Amino acid sequence: MKKFSTLLISLLALTACGAALAAGPDLGATTKQATNWTAIAMFAGFVAVTLWITKWAAARTKSAASFYNAGGGITGFQNGLAIAGDYMSAASFLGISAMVMGSGYDGLIYSIGFLVGWPVITFLMAERLRNLGKFTFADVAGYRFQAGPIRTFAASGTLIVVAFYLIAQMVGAGQLIKLLFGLDYGYAVAIVGVLMMVYVLFGGMTATTWVQIIKAVMLLFGVTFMAFMVMKQYGFSPEALFADAVHVKTVGFEAAKAAAIAAATAASDAASSPEAAASAASALAAANKLDPAKQGLSIMGPGGFLKDPISAISFGMALMFGTAGLPHILMRFFTVPDAKEARKSVLWATTWIGYFYVLIFIIGFGAITLVTTNPDMAAALKGGGANMAAVLVVKTVGGDVFFGFISAVAFATILAVVAGLTLSGASAVSHDLYATVFKGNKADSASELRVSRITTVALGIIAVVLGIAFEKQNVAFMVALAFAIAASANFPVLFLSVLWKDCTTKGAVIGGFLGLISSVGLTIVSPAVWEATLGYPKGSAWFQYSSPALFSMTIGFVGVWLFSILDNSENAKSERAAFDAQRVRSETGYGASTSSGH
């Protein structure tokens, strides 16, 4: 959801001003629109259906196990849709289509970065995750390690990732709903908070998964319809669509060139000093050099998205490996009955996500040709910001009813993702901290379930309060940070504990915390936080790359490796000796947890 849009907006800002990442306009720049009753009615319908499902799920959520993993009864196909749903957020939908509308091909490059992590997860992690895990990723990472330290680390990693992600989602929800529904920011945040609590509190993982599946189906249906209608206008010829888009962009650049020449000429006429005349002359020369045809054609090739190779690689790593360390994605591997279904889920997820990104690219080009050329739509685009691109396409090709439908889907999407995030945060507290660390695995299911529900309410309240507190803040860096932390702290620990025999508790915990601290630290001294949020002068940020992942992930991996090989304690010996048994279970599923908790 908001994750993509925040990233995107920052990237758009990057291409636009060529300077600081994430310094650009946030969704905060949106203005409240007229109340959209069609959208509200459709959203009310969605809420009614999901609450009914929650009621049904509540009857099945009697134990802690069913709360965490839906009793392991989700099929691979269903789970694939749910995982895809986590990925096809309101913001990837609205943000990537806006990015395509703005800079064309760069939007495709960006979306590919999000997709390519999935095969790697499939080949190296999916089956092992399912075979070793039960409820949380700490079950996997801490399989042969001392419960206290590793669970404390995993819970910290989870809660920090969830916190940043949640704030970004809540702020995004408020801005988006203001935009699409014409509701006040505070109401929007409160509605999201309350509904999300109801889903998680009563329906647990079963409801959270089904809400996500329903939303994914609605969204896939919506984008399929939109892309179909756009292509239909061009006789299903991509070349015709691209050619028209290039033409529209060229016309726009011609107008911009004429305006620049006029402005420079006027400045030259009004110039009172030789310096002013010289600067006007050079502005005129620059304006005359502009080549609108070439600028228009630039949407067909890579632009300013990948500023320098290091930023490109670093950002790519955060996206690719961050996915494999996001707690709310990892927990979805535990809802299926076995490794076979886990693999099927990633294949379905990859398929749907890839399909979605192809359609979003078409919709973005549709926005160029249909929205920016229509005076009414262009005015709406100005009022609502570039994120309105996709919904305005639907207004053009589908009318008000479909516009209402897509707006409702965007809201539903936010809701579905925050519910998943809250559930993974609650599991970390109740399963990792309460049941395992404090109660030494002796907590009964009822009290564990009670703790997870209390945590859910607490997280819900915190999310609403922070959502309101951060309304005017630039939160664009928070989702990028969540991905970077997941890639630098959670992923190295998970990866090495599962695949490397000599990994020990000490190595995993120290290395994991080093990855966590370095990813947060480098983000603080990057332009996104140092300059855009803390207000220090431009260029004063110490770390100039778009993402810390290349460096912080290396620190995480080297940390785990170094402190593991230096660890010669008795514990370390027994942990290494336990590797064989762990490997057998991870590779064959012998002893893996089955549909548990009934």
Added chain:
Amino acid sequence: MRDPVIDKIQNHPKYQELRSKRSGFGWLLTVLMLVVYYGYVALMAFDKAFLAQPIGPGVTSLGIPLGFGVIVFTIVITGIYVNRANGEYDALTAEILKDATK
């Protein structure tokens, strides 16, 4: 107390076969994916004009089929692995588990 089944599985010749086959295949596909993706990124980092060149008389650039190609490749390569793992490897695993637990 170590479960004797673990040792039975570990000493099973087919377990070694499963491990070498599957991890070899998994790493091979991982490397392929990394080469394809970072190759694509490298094209952008070092030769933007290559991707921007039109492939025909129209405006459609070479980057379009290449970009969509990466998406399709991602899905296909995942499908190939899942198909083989859910068939061949799972059958092998089932055999090992049957032998070890009887």
